[in-house]
Structures are given as C-alpha cells and as structure tokens.
Amino acid sequence: MTAVIPGAIPIPRRAWKNTSLGRFFRNPRSVFGAGLLLIFVLMGLFAPVLTPYSPSSLEFDAFMPFSAAHPLGTTALGQDILAQFLYGARLTLLVGAVAGLLATFLSVAFGLAAAYFGGWVDEAINTLINVFLVLPGLPLIIVAAAFIRGGGVWPVIVVIGFTGWAFGARVLRSQALALRERDFIAAAAVSGEGPLRIIFVEMLPNMAGLIAANFFGAALYAVLSEAGLSFIGVGDVSLVTWGTMLYWAQAKGALLQGAWWWVALPGLSIALLGTSFALLNFAVDEISNPKLGGGRLKMPRRTQAAPIAAPVAGDALLSIKELSVGYLTPTGVVRAVREVSLDVQPGELLGLAGESGCGKSTLAFAATRLLDPPGAVLGGSVRLAQHDLLALSPEELRKVRWKEFSIVFQASMSVLNPVLKIREQVYDAMQAHGVTDKAKLDARARELFDLVGIQMQYLDAYPHQLSGGMKQRVVIAIALALEPKLIVMDEPTTALDVVVQRQILQEINAVRKRLGISIIFITHDLSLLVEMSDRVAIMYAGEVVELAPAHQLYAHPAHPYTQQLMNSFPPMTGPRTRRSGIPGKPPSLSAEIVGCPFFERCTKRMPGVCDVKPLQTFTVAENQTAACFLYDPTVPSEIKDSAIRSSQTPQPEVSREPAHTIN
Amino acid sequence: MPPNSVPNTLEIVNLRKVFGSKAGGVVAVNDVSFSIARGEVLGLVGESGSGKSTIARLIAHLYSPTGGQIHLSGQPVPHKLGGAALRKFRRHVQMIFQDPYASLNPLHPVRYTLSRPLKIHGLAEKNIDAQIGSLLERVGLAPASTYINKRSFELSGGQRQRVGIARALAASPDLILADEPTSALDVSIRLDVMNLMLDLKDQEGLSMLFITHDLAGARYMSDRIAVLYAGTLVEIGPAIEVIDRPQHPYTQLLKSAAPKPDAGLVPEEIAARGEVPDLKTLPPGCPFEPRCPHAMSECKDGLPKMYGLGNGHTARCILHDPAIVAKRSAVGAGS
Numbered sequence: 001m002t003a004v005i006p007g008a009i010p011i012p013r014r015a016w017k018n019t020s021l022g023r024f025f026r027n028p029r030s031v032f033g034a035g036l037l038l039i040f041v042l043m044g045l046f047a048p049v050l051t052p053y054s055p056s057s058l059e060f061d062a063f064m065p066f067s068a069a070h071p072l073g074t075t076a077l078g079q080d081i082l083a084q085f086l087y088g089a090r091l092t093l094l095v096g097a098v099a100g101l102l103a104t105f106l107s108v109a110f111g112l113a114a115a116y117f118g119g120w121v122d123e124a125i126n127t128l129i130n131v132f133l134v135l136p137g138l139p140l141i142i143v144a145a146a147f148i149r150g151g152g153v154w155p156v157i158v159v160i161g162f163t164g165w166a167f168g169a170r171v172l173r174s175q176a177l178a179l180r181e182r183d184f185i186a187a188a189a190v191s192g193e194g195p196l197r198i199i200f201v202e203m204l205p206n207m208a209g210l211i212a213a214n215f216f217g218a219a220l221y222a223v224l225s226e227a228g229l230s231f232i233g234v235g236d237v238s239l240v241t242w243g244t245m246l247y248w249a250q251a252k253g254a255l256l257q258g259a260w261w262w263v264a265l266p267g268l269s270i271a272l273l274g275t276s277f278a279l280l281n282f283a284v285d286e287i288s289n290p291k292l293g294g295g296r297l298k299m300p301r302r303t304q305a306a307p308i309a310a311p312v313a314g315d316a317l318l319s320i321k322e323l324s325v326g327y328l329t330p331t332g333v334v335r336a337v338r339e340v341s342l343d344v345q346p347g348e349l350l351g352l353a354g355e356s357g358c359g360k361s362t363l364a365f366a367a368t369r370l371l372d373p374p375g376a377v378l379g380g381s382v383r384l385a386q387h388d389l390l391a392l393s394p395e396e397l398r399k400v401r402w403k404e405f406s407i408v409f410q411a412s413m414s415v416l417n418p419v420l421k422i423r424e425q426v427y428d429a430m431q432a433h434g435v436t437d438k439a440k441l442d443a444r445a446r447e448l449f450d451l452v453g454i455q456m457q458y459l460d461a462y463p464h465q466l467s468g469g470m471k472q473r474v475v476i477a478i479a480l481a482l483e484p485k486l487i488v489m490d491e492p493t494t495a496l497d498v499v500v501q502r503q504i505l506q507e508i509n510a511v512r513k514r515l516g517i518s519i520i521f522i523t524h525d526l527s528l529l530v531e532m533s534d535r536v537a538i539m540y541a542g543e544v545v546e547l548a549p550a551h552q553l554y555a556h557p558a559h560p561y562t563q564q565l566m567n568s569f570p571p572m573t574g575p576r577t578r579r580s581g582i583p584g585k586p587p588s589l590s591a592e593i594v595g596c597p598f599f600e601r602c603t604k605r606m607p608g609v610c611d612v613k614p615l616q617t618f619t620v621a622e623n624q625t626a627a628c629f630l631y632d633p634t635v636p637s638e639i640k641d642s643a644i645r646s647s648q649t650p651q652p653e654v655s656r657e658p659a660h661t662i663n
Numbered sequence: 664m665p666p667n668s669v670p671n672t673l674e675i676v677n678l679r680k681v682f683g684s685k686a687g688g689v690v691a692v693n694d695v696s697f698s699i700a701r702g703e704v705l706g707l708v709g710e711s712g713s714g715k716s717t718i719a720r721l722i723a724h725l726y727s728p729t730g731g732q733i734h735l736s737g738q739p740v741p742h743k744l745g746g747a748a749l750r751k752f753r754r755h756v757q758m759i760f761q762d763p764y765a766s767l768n769p770l771h772p773v774r775y776t777l778s779r780p781l782k783i784h785g786l787a788e789k790n791i792d793a794q795i796g797s798l799l800e801r802v803g804l805a806p807a808s809t810y811i812n813k814r815s816f817e818l819s820g821g822q823r824q825r826v827g828i829a830r831a832l833a834a835s836p837d838l839i840l841a842d843e844p845t846s847a848l849d850v851s852i853r854l855d856v857m858n859l860m861l862d863l864k865d866q867e868g869l870s871m872l873f874i875t876h877d878l879a880g881a882r883y884m885s886d887r888i889a890v891l892y893a894g895t896l897v898e899i900g901p902a903i904e905v906i907d908r909p910q911h912p913y914t915q916l917l918k919s920a921a922p923k924p925d926a927g928l929v930p931e932e933i934a935a936r937g938e939v940p941d942l943k944t945l946p947p948g949c950p951f952e953p954r955c956p957h958a959m960s961e962c963k964d965g966l967p968k969m970y971g972l973g974n975g976h977t978a979r980c981i982l983h984d985p986a987i988v989a990k991r992s993a994v995g996a997g998s
Binding site for chain 1: 710711720723725749750753754756757758760761762765766767768769770779780783784819820821827830833834849850851852853854855856857858861876878879880882883903906907916917918919920921922923
C-alpha cells in the first residue's frame with residue numbers, strides 16, 4: 001500500500017521567475033552583487049549632490065579630523081576625503097566598465113574568429129593567446145603604462161583592455177568550437193548562410209551568458225589592475241580614483257598620522273567592487289548554465305510503504321511494488337514512473353521496452369538506488385531476495401550492490417577509467433568485497449574474460465586501446481565479477497553497431513543460461529527484445545501497459561500501443577507496403593492523466609470509457625496482462641466491438657493536439 | 664545512361680576523402696561511385712565509421728573532396744566553391760540532419776529558421792508568412808499558425824524533424840541528403856517521417872540520398888541500396904534485391920545481425936568475427952577479408968572490382984569472379 005495521492009503534488013505554471021531574468025533576481029549571489037554595484041554607481045552619479053567640494057581642490061588644512069563640514073576629514077594635501085571617495089568611484093567604475101568591455105570585445109572577436117575559421121587563423125590566434133597568458137600581467141601593464149605616463153585615464157583603460165583579453169578569448173574559443181560542431185551550424189551553412197551571419201546570428205547569441213560572465217570577470221581584472229597601477233604610481237596619479245587615493249595615502253603616511261580611513265575606505269571599496277563583479281560573474285555563469293545550479297530542490301520523503309513481508313510464494317527474485325518515481329523541477333513534479341509493480345523470477349530475462357521518456361530507465365535507476373536528484377522515489381517498495389532495497393542504509397547498499405545485483409549502462413564504456421589498466425578495473429569490485437588474493441583475482445578475471453569473449457591479452461591494455469564493443473564486454477565482465485543474482489542492463493548495446501550488438505547479445509544470453517542469473521534488459525528496440533526475452537513489459541507514460549511472455553506478446557499483442565508499436569517497424573521481408581507509425585506524442589508527465597495515457601493516439605479508443613475511468617490492469621490470457629479497457633469485463637462488448645471496427649477503417653485523425661511538451 | 668535522357672540528379676565518380684596529412688592520413692571515403700536518378704531514393708547503408716556521413720558532407724560541400732568528381736544534373740561541381748557560386752550550389756542540394764535536437768538553433772523560432780533559405784536564395788515573396796505556412800503544411804505541421812512562432816524546445820522530436828525537412832525543402836532543391844533522419848526519433852514516429860519523405864519524392868520528384876544503419880528502414884525507403892564498408896562501396900543494387908538476396912558477405916552479415924521484427928522469435932546465430940577495422944590499418948586487399956567467412960588467399964591481392972550480377976546489382980567480391988567460381992567448384996568436386 002502506498003500513500004501517493006494523485007494530484008497531491010502542486011504543479012505551478014511556468015512563470016516569469018523561471019526566465020533567465022527571474023532566476024537572476026532570485027539568485028542571492030546576483031542580487032547581492034548587483035546591489036553592491038548599484039550603490040557604487042549611485043555614489044558616483046550623485047557625487048555632486050552628496051558633497052559640495054571638488055575632489056581636487058586643495059583649499060583645506062591637512063589632516064583635518066571628522067567634522068560636520070568634512071565628515072571624513074581631509075588629506076595630507078588638504079582635499080576633502082569624502083569628495084575624493086565619491087568622485088573616485090566615477091573613474092574607478094569607468095575604468096572597470098570600459099576596460100572590461102574592451103577586453104570582452106577583443107576576447108569575443110579573437111575567440112570566435114579562431115573557432116570559426118580554424119586552420120592557420122586559429123593557430124595564429126592561439127599562439128597570441130598563449131603569449132599573452134604566459135606574460136605576467138601586472139609587469140606587462142607596468143611596462144606599457146610607463147610609456148604613456150600622465151596621459152589621463154584613457155591610456156590606462158586601453159592598456160588594461162589590451163592586456164586582459166587573453167583568458168576570456170581562450171574560454172570563448174573553446175565554447176565556440178563546441179558550438180561550431182553542432183548540427184545547426186552545419187544546417188545554416190547548407191542553407192547558404194555566409195560566415196558573418198553564422199557567427200553573429202547563429203553562434204554569438206548562444207554564447208551570451210558566457211560573454212556576460214566574461215565581461216564581469218574582465219571588469220574585475222580592470223578595477224584591480226587600475227588600483228595596482230595607481231598604487232605603485234605608474235598610472236596618472238593626478239586623476240582621482242580609489243587607486244590614486246591609496247597611492248597618496250601611502251605616500252603621505254596616512255597611517256602614521258592616524259588617518260587610517262584614508263586608506264581603509266578606498267581599499268575596502270575596491271575589494272567590495274571586486275566582490276560584486278565576481279559575484280555577478282558567478283551568477284551569470286550559473287544562470288546561463290543551469291547544470292551548475294542544481295541540488296537545491298527539496299527532496300520529498302518517500303511515503304512509507306507497507307513493511308516488507310517475508311518472501312512470498314512464487315519467490316520472485318526482484319519484486320517491485322507500486323513504485324512511483326518523480327523528477328522535481330522548478331515547474332513541478334514530473335511523474336516519470338507511476339505505481340509500477342513488476343516481478344523478476346530467478347534466471348529470467350525480463351525485457352523492458354518503451355520509447356524515450358516512458359520511464360523505463362527511471363524505473364531501473366530507482367529500483368537499484370541509482371537515482372540522483374532531482375529524481376526521487378515518491379512511493380512503493382523494491383525487494384531483492386531478502387533485502388528491502390529502498391530502505392537499505394548507504395553502507396548496507398554498498399555491500400549488496402555488485403554482490404547481489406549489478407548494472408550495465410548504455411554509456412558504460414565511459415565508466416572505464418582511462419588511466420587504469422583493464423585488469424585493475426576488473427579487480428576493483430572484487431577487492432572492494434574482500435577478495436585480495438592476487439592469484440584468485442587473476443584466475444577470476446580470466447574466467448570472466450572467457451565468459452564474455454575477450455582475449456586475455458586485453459587484461460593489460462588501457463581502455464583507449466579497446467573498441468567500443470570490447471569496452472562494453474569489459475563492463476559486462478565487471479558486472480558479472482561477484483556472481484550477482486540480477487543484472488540490470490540499460491540499453492547496453494544501443495551505442496554499438498548491429499553486428500557487434502548481435503555478438504554481445506549472444507554472449508549475454510549464453511552467460512545468463514550458464515550462470516542462471518536474472519537480467520532486466522531495457523531497450524527501445526522491441527523487435528530485438530522479443531527475440532531474446534522470456535517476458536516483455538511494455539511501458540508507456542510511466543505505466544507498464546502490457547506484460548506477457550515474449551512469444552505471446554509477439555504472436556498476440558494485446559494492448560493497442562503494443563500492436564501499433566510492432567507495426568511501426570518496417571519489415572525485412574515480403575512486399576513493400578506503406579505502414580503508418582503512431583501519430584501524436586505521449587502526454588505530459590507533469591500533468592495529471594485521467595484514464596488511459598494512450599487514449600489520444602489509440603486507434604481503438606473508447607471515448608467515455610478510456611478517458612474517464614481510472615487506469616486498471618486486466619488479465620488477457622495466462623501470464624498476460626494489459627492496462628487496456630478492451631479487456632475490462634465490465635465494459636459492454638458492443639462498445640469494444642465498435643472501437644475495434646473503427647480501427648479497421650482508415651486511420652482516424654488525431655483530433656486533439658496532445659498536451660504541451662515538458663520543457 | 665542512354666543519350667538524350669534526363670541526366671541523373673547526382674553522379675559521383677571515384678569520390679575520395681582523406682582526413683589528416685597525406686602521409687598519415689585516414690581514407691574515409693575510398694573512390695566511391697554511384698548515381699541517383701531524378702525521383703529516386705538511394706539508400707546508403709553502413710556501420711559507424713563506414714564513411715556514409717562523410718559522403719553526404721562531401722556532396723553538400725561541407726567538406727571538400729580529396730579526389731573524384733561530383734556532377735549535379737549533368738554539371739560538374741568544382742572541388743573549391745565559394746561566395747555566390749557556393750550559394751547557388753546550395754539551392755540545389757539540401758540536407759536533413761540526424762538529430763533534430765541539435766540541428767535547430769534553440770534561439771530561433773520556426774519562422775526565422777524557414778525564412779532564411781527563402782531569403783538567401785531570393786525566393787521570398789511579399790507574404791513570406793504564407794510561404795512558410797505552406798511549407799509547414801507540406802511537412803504535415805498544420806495548422807501552420809500553431810507552429811510558426813514556436814522555438815525548437817517547444818516542439819517534440821518528430822515535429823522538429825519535420826521543421827528540419829521543411830528547411831531542406833524551402834529552397835526547392837533537386838537533391839536532398841538525409842543523414843540518418845530517423846535514428847534519433849522514437850520508433851512510433853519514425854515511419855511517419857519516412858512516409859513524409861516518400862510522399863515528397865512521389866509528389867515532387869525529389870531525388871534523395873537516404874543514409875541509415877537500419878536495413879529494414881533502408882528497404883522501406885529506397886529504390887536502390889548501396890552498402891559501404893570501411894569507406895569502400897561493397898554492394899549496390901535494387902533495394903529488394905540487395906536486402907532479400909545480399910551478394911556481398913558483409914551485407915549478408917549485416918542482414919543476419921539486424922533485428923528482424925517479422926522473422927519469428929529465433930534469432931539467427933552469427934559467426935563472431937571481429938569488428939569494423941581501424942581505417943588506419945586496413946588490409947591491402949578486400950577490407951572485409953579479415954572478418955569474412957569466405958576469405959581466401961586471393962582476397963589479399965588487391966581491392967576486388969565490382970562484379971555485375973544483372974539487373975543493376977553489383978558486388979565487390981571475388982566470389983562472383985567466374986575464374987574463382989570455377990576454381991572453387993573444381994576444389995569442391997575434388998574433395
């Protein structure tokens with residue numbers, strides 16, 4: 001029994017707060033950074049209102065203490081410190097903004113040109129970038145600034161801009177290179193777009209976040225460089241900036257005279273302005289790259305399932321009961337798996353088929369405790385032999401994993417560590433479970449390699465020396481290492497070519513029969529699955545819609561989805577006739593689904609029944625169940641007959657466009 | 664080709680592409696020749712690394728060939744094209760990409776994506792929205808007003824691929840290069856996208872290069888099928904012939920390995936013999952020789968020629984060489 005109440009999870013609409021701007025204003029970093037910056041900008045703008053004095057007038061006495069006329073006293077040269085500080089914000093910000101813009105402009109221009117044109121242009125620009133990166137920044141600026149000493153603020157800006165672009169250019173170049181490989185760039189070229197338009201209309205807007213982040217980084221660099229330059233007296237010290245304030249305070253012994261605030265105020269402000277730019281840099285980066293911002297959603301606790309009873313009659317190896325799994329997104333919960341119950345018998349190969357987004361991988365991940373946030377188990381239970389898998393502590397889980405069950409993924413080739421020899425990686429799982437004897441490890445590794453059909457010499461190879469098929473075999477060997485009772489295989493051969501796929505499937509099947517292990521085999525390729533499974537479960541929109549022995553499913557598919565799906569594979573023999581796929585698309589899993597989730601696309605739908613009654617599973621034949629009201633004994637047979645008849649007339653039009661996609 | 668008939672839409676002769684430097688280069692496409700007639704779909708089948716996508720990109724002028732000729736409607740296409748000439752060429756050859764999630768710029772709405780080819784090639788009329796609308800309706804996205812302002816993330820995979828097809832159709836090309844246009848789509852929507860392309864071929868006489876690794880899909884879509892192995896064309900012929908009676912051992916292997924939805928529940932056992940070779944270390948003779956169950960010493964004597972088997976069906980395998988056939992039957996009789 002589970003306590004998942006349909007509709008209990010609020011599903012807010014996509015609102016402005018999910019736009020980039022909305023996220024900017026909800027991000028504490030960006031709000032704090034922008035707030036600080038705003039204060040400094042206002043200070044600079046309203047300097048003439050906030051102080052009656054000119055920052056450069058020398059009309060007062062030196063080192064005057066705090067007073068109503070001079071709230072922060074005066075400098076050694078008789079200037080008002082408050083006026084200096086307020087007006088100093090102007091030039092400091094100007095340097096930061098303009099030099100930051102200049103550096104960003106150069107970064108973008110060089111980075112994009114290098115990435116787009118490639119070849120010798122790329123090499124030349126890259127060399128230039130490297131030269132600028134290797135040259136120590138500040139000394140370079142000092143040398144450059146020494147030539148233009150005393151020329152006002154613009155030379156300082158130009159020098160900083162021209163020395164600060166290289167890092168950004170490198171970052172933008174690699175981003176642009178990645179973009180350039182994207183198909184939409186090739187598509188634009190095939191359409192006949194010229195290079196300028198491809199760069200500025202196709203590539204540049206996709207880099208906006210990175211460019212903005214880059215600007216704040218460059219502005220930070222510019223402000224600090226200006227302060228550094230002025231402090232050591234290389235800039236134009238007749239200007240009023242926070243940097244020159246520091247210079248004069250230092251030169252005139254402010255601290256010795258007790259006027260510590262003359263130093264502290266500009267120093268602290270530079271640090272705060274730098275903080276503000278750094279925060280904005282991080283925030284923009286985080287917002288434009290949502291992957292960096294995850295992990296702050298609240299995980300709901302799993303609703304308590306009934307206590308796991310002792311293994312029941314039938315003795316399934318794995319028993320999944322009413323498992324519900326969801327993904328928590330800012331827009332609500334996507335209910336990817338909806339109260340699914342499924343058993344796997346010892347030695348059985350259970351095929352789990354369905355299209356993308358049907359929940360088949362989510363189901364496997366949740367059942368094996370591999371689901372990462374934002375995914376969460378919302379209810380149900382999973383029992384493997386005597387273990388309640390969902391209730392195990394991480395330590396208990398570690399003991400059970402690999403020994404009782406193991407997992408092989410689609411991209412598991414990338415699971416192999418490129419710098420370790422295959423041998424060490426095969427040993428790893430066994431060593432973690434207490435096998436340490438070298439001779440035993442070696443013997444077991446050889447045995448495993450023999451099982452999956454790899455030559456022994458590859459034990460001492462590195463992963464890059466193996467083909468994709470070989471790597472996948474190694475991963476399967478590792479999964480077999482501790483003789484688990486169950487292996488979950490999530491599209492283990494999808495990334496491989498057909499011939500290699502076939503070879504590996506043959507090996508998987510042979511190993512399974514020899515060792516008597518159970519396998520859950522997940523794939524979208526139904527035609528493959530019926531060839532190799534004992535039983536097949538078909539998933540659609542988070543539900544198991546049909547479950548039957550493979551031969552039964554192949555010969556007599558019961559659910560209209562299964563029937564239509566089987567008909568969607570073009571045949572390899574016989575005359576060529578037009579077939580049709582399944583128009584439409586699955587419903588949104590973030591909405592509540594009333595009745596059958598396949599209703600919209602079903603050729604045998606019964607309006608008034610299928611879209612009204614809560615979905616139920618019915619027994620169709622021995623060992624075959626389907627979640628379809630055609631098999632509901634309480635539905636009058638004339639309604640069923642007319643639905644089946646209408647499916648034999650030409651395809652009905654899909655009248656309603658299904659619910660919006662999940663974004 | 665008989666004289667005075669309509670020239671083939673595409674004719675490639677000994678097309679060659681070597682990546683990397685000339686000394687350590689990798690021959691991705693090894694002297695491939697084929698043609699596509701007007702209104703014909705040629706299926707190009709092969710595994711990853713066989714060079715099928717490279718061929719499409721060579722024809723689309725996204726890469727420039729190392730050698731060989733490309734003729735478009737009888738006109739030779741120079742290896743180096745640029746500026747206005749390239750733009751003019753693009754009008755005639757368009758491409759549909761594999762992954763509709765990657766081939767549409769996420770920032771642009773459908774209207775922008777479809778307006779560009781019309782504008783670039785000077786085909787835009789005053790009421791460009793009506794033109795875009797009829798394009799969308801031609802690819803089954805009706806009513807057009809539902810889709811014209813959407814951006815790609817608001818569309819499903821099948822709808823995106825239809826937008827990709829509409830973009831390829833916009834310039835009214837003679838030839839469409841479809842690079843695995845359905846392999847990123849769900850099974851249930853693949854057929855409808857294939858049917859759409861077949862309809863376009865039937866109704867508008869488009870020529871198509873249909874690249875796929877799925878034999879059943881190639882059989883469904885194509886008039887003729889060409890099979891590539893390690894950059895080399897190994898078999899070409901009428902689609903039904905090639906799939907139902909494959910004549911090259913590699914095509915036979917591909918067929919036996921493919922999942923057969925209609926062949927019952929007994930999978931065919933295949934002889935496990937290695938994987939696609941590294942293009943850098945190809946054997947001197949037939950590239951398939953190391954894996955071939957029929958391999959013999961003569962296979963190493965250089966690349967076999969294409970042997971005609973009648974009905975436009977040819978295969979690059981010396982098993983079809985009359986001398987070898989005679990020799991083998993003599994050995995067979997003797998033993």
